[in-house]
Amino acid sequence: MEHRRAPLAHRVRYWFDTTLARGVTALIGWLAAACLAVVVPVSAALVWTDGGAPASLLGKLGAVWRHTGETLRLGGTVGPPLRVLLSVLLALVALFYVSTLVGLVTAALQQRLAALRLGRSTVLESGHAVVLGWSEQVYTVVSELVAANANQRRAAVAVLADRDKTQMEEALRTHVGATGRTRLVCRSGPTTDPVVLARMSPGTATAILVLPREEPSGDAEVVKTLLALEAAGAAGGGGPSGACVVAAVRDARHRLAASLAAGPRGRVLETDDITARLVVQSARQPGLWLVHRELLDFAGDEFYTVAEPALTGRTFGDAVRAYRTSCAVGLLRDGGALVLNPPAHTVVTARDRLLVIAHDDDTAVPDDRPPPADEALILPGPPSADRPERILLLGWNRRAALMADLLGRYVPPGSVLDVVADGGGATADAVRRAATAAGPGLSVTFRPGDTTCPATVRGLDAPSYDSVIVLASGADPDQGYGGPDDRTLTTLLLLREAERASGRELSVVTEMTDDRNRVLAPVRAGADCIVSGKLIGLLMAQISQNPHLADVFRELFSPEGQEVHLRPAGAYVRPGSETAFATAVESALRRGECAIGYREHTRSAVGPDYGIRINPDKTRVRRWSADDRIIVIAQS
Template sequence: MSGNPSHRARLRYWFDNTMSRGTPALIGWLSAICLVIVIPVSVLLVWADKNTPTTLGNQLVSVWQNTAETFNLGGAVGTPAFVAFSVILALVALFFASTLVGLITSGVNRKIMDLRKGRSLVLEKQHTVLLGWSDQVFPIVSELVEANSNLRRSAVVILADKDKVEMEDEIHTKVPDTGTTKVICRTGSPMDPTDIGLVNPHDARSIIVLTPAAESPAGPRACACEDGGDAEVVKTLLAVTQSPQRREQPYHIVAAVSCGHNLEATRLAGGAEACVASIDDISARLIVQTSRQPGLSVIYLDLLNYAGDEFYMSAEPTLVGRSYGEALLAYDTSSPVGLLRGADGAIALNPAPDTVIAEGDRIIAVSRDDNTVVVSDFPYEIDEAAIVSPRPREEQPESVLVLGWNRRAVTIITQLDTYVTAGSRLHVVARGDEAKIAVEAVREQLRNLDASCERGDITRPGTLKSLDIGGYDHVIVLGYDDIDSAQADNQTLVTLLHLRDLENTLGRELPVVTEMTDDRNRALAPISESDDFIVSDKVISLLMTQVSENRHLARVFDDLFAAEGCEIYLKPAGDYVALQHDVDFYTVVESARRQGHSAIGYRRQSEAALPPSFGIRLNPDKKQRLSFAAGDSVIVVAQA
């Protein structure tokens, strides 16, 4: 600005400087403004009063009384000294009252802000602690609420570097009914031992370390190991296990990492106290197993969530000294699948039927709840006429088509190689050169698969029509992880629409396994009887919740997901009992036992496209009678 400043600018500058002097200046300005307003109005009140005093002295007294009453100064009238002293006392009383109100208000505001910040100590006991924040919070909280529904009082405590009220609002929106479970949020760093102390981990039943949501310029889809997400899990585990204030007894900690190559470091950080899973590895194994057995994803979701039947471990003294084969038929509303050996804590899934149950062993069974694993005295009879022997089947080379690409694809290919017979082939179609380079690099490691790759846009119908889709036994659709998750699911849905159209042209269904990011998109997908959907985050969240309630389940699922261990299979029902023959499930279990299998349910092919069960019935009441048709399956736990 050139030239001399204007009078208005000078006045504003002077006013700003005066106000910047702090509280005394503010009080002075407030007093001056009030006097400028109050005194003239007091004069007008005296002038407008019908009983206005006639003398100037009395009029001034009335003006003084109106002014004093406005400022709460008492308005005493008397000698000048008396008035002065009364004003001083009134000012002191006014200052004291104002200060007291200010202090109370300030204290209440500070307390409210402290509560809002979530910095108070949690005094719960036997609660579940969640460290961190991601989309895993909501399914985990929901499952814990379901798991604790039979308890009078339970608590879930969350510590995250996020506003407490914001966390509570999000949870209330996604999990509106928490039943008897109290959800408590605290604000703090999960990597700071002092902040972790706020959630009272010393008295917690279990601690779940959430996998941070990875962020990238394209959206939350980048590998968590690329942006430090897995590193945060490692630091959080160290903050818990290495804290000087930690308890003497071992913690029960559950965690998951996004990238498999961070698994070993994370397990070292957690030590023997932590059960650590690899999201990539489990997702890849589940995709492979499901691609070979349509309906398997529904079975796992049923076993992993607390709304259906789950794995429980129960000691049964009446079965000690008897065989595992006898235990298979000892329950009518529970389905044994193995033993937890009391001697060394080893897990034995589907042991030999003549395995003797020892003192201290516990039965691993699929059941509705932990209190429903009860031995039955029902006098069942095995229908020997209905039991059949399985028809021999010669394994044939298979062909697999993979549409799309992400960081789990190489693991999927190497896992598939362990399942298929020699001479099988796998073809990948994906955009860019990353997939082609990776396939070429992994080809030398494959023993049974002949892998190939071509570039193409899987969302274009022309690309899919050129692939001779009808010549493939299995189709796997993977979501890209270098783009936004919503965009990846959108592309997956478009690809599924084109595949459904090709099915109509071929006149038969394609067995498609689809990987999705958001479980809500599953409801939008065009499905058929042979479709399966894998939502990695949801599966891992459910798995972590199960393990947090029972640490032995980590080894159960390790065995089920491993290619060399026992797995869940959907076998033709005609390999166990005669079709169209009325039997009870005791007979099915006995037939499976003779083949060295543990039967846990069945699937109706006629209901395979009907949600939510898609024809799956786990742990049926063995007393109920049923008959199977062609295409129906018996669900068993078996070696192969």
């Protein structure tokens, strides 16, 4: 078979590529040839166009050589051939020395920059916060730590994760934005290596936060990280001698191990349990997530513990009445025991600290004249008894069984939980086990169905339920869903269509995994949309600044203890009356409750606060509607 000869251009390109493949020598030769191909013709043109150039050809060639030598730093010496060769030799030696020096300096700088890019250097900080690991909580945690440090002259947050340093810095800049006086320091490396942990200077840190990864092995990695922190201290590597250690695990099976590894100063959160509790509470009390978000966000009012000698020897009820711009809600007793919403007759001792909700710890100052309450407008009757509830649960995930169990303890007897989810027999078996665990007071039924299918949602009569819970369930790639939130958004769109068709308002609580999808959720403004990662991030940031708050939030999310309620304002003050918030505070106090704010019904769909007013001025007078809500801390 006759082969056609390749075109000349292709053969030249192949020959050129082959010579370059021979290595550095060929590359230097081509570089020299390319330089001479430009420098010699240009030098000749300069000489031949110069009116003062030598007349003879030999003189002109000598001038061309001088131009070429000066341009290429070859000396340009003329005269006998030996003299020219020696000058070229010296120029080449000088060129080789300078080039080698430049190469060594450049290589050293590149190595140094590469080391800095890898983030392997030691963090020389004191009083800083250390964040270990990278997960969906990292942006919330860093943002809240930056907000907490807003009044500090010099603060730093150091992040260690097994990721590229520049990628972490870019991601934090994008999601967190300006950090003010707080410096962000990122380092790369495994969080389970004590040697690497020592580079973060945990011994001089005030707080260490260990984030869980959303993977099956994430909890085990948290435990190993906590053990590595202890090993770093035992080996003299700068372990967390006085820092508050806050960690989070997903599964209850790893909580005890993580608590033991964290030590006596450690606080371990169980993310699935906390998320399930808040979803259930919000389903029964719309707007509850907004209240907790306000309490957990450093930008608003939050919990503080303060010492107040002026209230020593007085009762807790007197302390509640004494503050105009703060709310006393508990006592930190001598010995560290925290009592939330103690009886009003409890005496405050000299060693007690008050737990207050305030804009800042230095604003919690009692008034000489307590805000007066209008006795004529206080209603003595207790809130109406709860009736059985009907709740619709759309979707099923690993937290759904916890929610069913909690509903069995929260809701009145005779309540119903209808579950609609796909997943086949495995989901049906899980629902049956959850129904058994929930107890006889809650009837749990299961209906298989795809909650992203319009026919399924239309056949549910969702507006007839007291509340609807939409869970972030597994994705289905065959149907074009890339993540759990994709299915959730589709389900919410179908629920909105059902709401519009019926003309009745739906009370929907949505669980999501990505905070970026929250703003896309097609739900009524002000509805509860709980992002588990953001919730846990807010909790970890708060506890890292005040470890006693771990006990506060543990009780607030427990069905057996004190918790936050949104109750009808008409049960506390006379509807239609104009009176100060102090009247509602006094009315709640007489029922053994602490009023911490209210929700204005007419603004419940208006952002950014959606009518939520936490810790309002107790002297502020407003007209109270029967549809308003008083926010109280009371027994479950």
